[in-house]
Amino acid sequence: MQVEGQQPPSFTRDRIPRVRRALFGVASSGLGGSTGRKGRRLEALLVVALVAVPLISGDSFLIDRLGRYFLFAAFAVSVDLIWGYGGLFTFGHAAFFGGGGYIVGLLTTHQAAFLPVPLWVALIAAVAAAAVFALALSYFVFSGRAALRGVEFSVVTLAVTVMAERLMNAGGAVTGGQNGILMTATLGIPGIISLQQGLGFYAVAGLVLVATYLVVQRFLGSRSGLILRGIRENEDRIDLLGYDVPGIKRRAFVLSAAIAALAGALFYVHEGIVSPGAVGVRASTLVLLWVVLGGRGTLIGPIVGAIVLPYLTATLSGSLLDTWLVIVGIILVGVIVVLPSGIFGLVSRERPA
Secondary structure (H helix, E strand, C coil): CCCCCCCCCCHHHHHHHHHHHHCCCCCCCCCCCCCHHHHHHHHHHHHHHHHHHHHHCCCHHHHHHHHHHHHHHHHHHHHHHHHCCCCCCCCCCHHHHHHHHHHHHHHHHCCCCCCCCCHHHHHHHHHHHHHHHHHHHHHHHHCCCCCCCHHHHHHHHHHHHHHHHHHHHCCCCCCCHHHCEECCCCCEECCCEECCCHHHHHHHHHHHHHHHHHHHHHHHHCHHHHHHHHHHHHHHHHHHCCCCHHHHHHHHHHHHHHHHHHHHHHHHHHHCEECHHHHCHHHHHHHHHHHHHHCCCCCHHHHHHHHHHHHHHHHHHHHCCCCHHHHHHHHHHHHHHHCCCHHHHHHCCCCCC
16 A cells, blocks of 8 residues: 555666566676677777778778678678567568668669659668568567567568569569669769769768667667567566567667668669669578677677678688688688687677686
8 A cells, every 4th residue: 555645666667677687697698788898999999990991901992892891780780689689580681681772773763753863862761661661560570469489580581581582583674673773873972072982982881880880789778678688588578577579679670670771772872783682582691690600699790790701702702713612611610610609709708707
C-alpha cells in the first residue's frame, strides 16, 4: 500500500537497473563493444591510420581502392549491428547495399516525367526506400505470435536477396537485366569539385565510415542498444521484463538497412555500374566473412575485416592467378578455427587482473 505523500516508483526508470542486473556479464561475454581504454586506443590508432595514408602514400590507385574498402566497412558495420549485437543472422543484407545502388541508378539515368533527379535527391530516396522496406519486412518477421527467430529469420533474408537478384535480372530495360545500369551521375559538384576518384572519393568514403561508426556506437550506448544486447543474450528474459522486443529489433534493422543502402549507393556511383550480383547471395556472404574475420560484436572488427580481406584478395589475385582463392580460404578457415572471436575480438579481450 502506498504511503500518503510518497511518490510512486517509476516503472520505466526502475527497469533499466533490473535489465542490467539480469544481463550482468553481457559486456564481458566476448561480444562487447570497443569500450574501455584499449578500445579507445585502437579507435584513435585507426583514425590516425586513415588520415595518414593519403599523406604518406602518393599512390592514387591505392587511395582510391581504400575508399572503396571504407564503404565496404560501413556495410560490414551495418551487418554487425544486427548480427553481432542483436543476434539476428542475416543472409540477405546485400539487398539493401546493392538496392541503394539500383535506386540511384534508376533515378539518375532514366528519362521520365520527373527523371532524372540530382544525385543528392537519389541518395536520400535510396536511404528512405531501404528504411521503409526494412520497416515493412520487420513488421512481418518480428511481430505477433509468429515472430521469427534464428534460422527462420535467416531463411527469410536469404529469400529476399534471392528474389532481389532474380528481379534485377528480369527487369528488362528498367533494371538493365544481366548488364545492369550504367551510372551517369558522379560524386561532387559539377563544374566546381569532383569527388568521384582519388583523394576526394577517399575523403567522402572516410567521412561516411566515421559517421556510420559514431551513429551505431551512439545507438548501442543508448537504452535501445542495451536492450538489443540483452535480446542477443536472452530474448525471452527481456520480453518477460516488459520491454518492446519487436520494436527494438525493428529500430536496429531499419538503421542497419539505411546505412547499407547509403554505402551501396555511393559505392556503385563510384564504380559506374550496378548489376544483379550487387543484391545477390555472393555479396551477402562476403560481408559475413568480413564481420567474422574482424570479430562480430566489436564495431572496429568488421571495419578491419572489410579492409584486410578485400585488400588481401585483390593483392593475391594479381600475383597468384590460380591459387589465390585457396590461400584466402585457408586463411579464413584458420582464423575461424584459431580465433573464433575474430582478429579484433582477440585483441580487445581484457586480460584478467
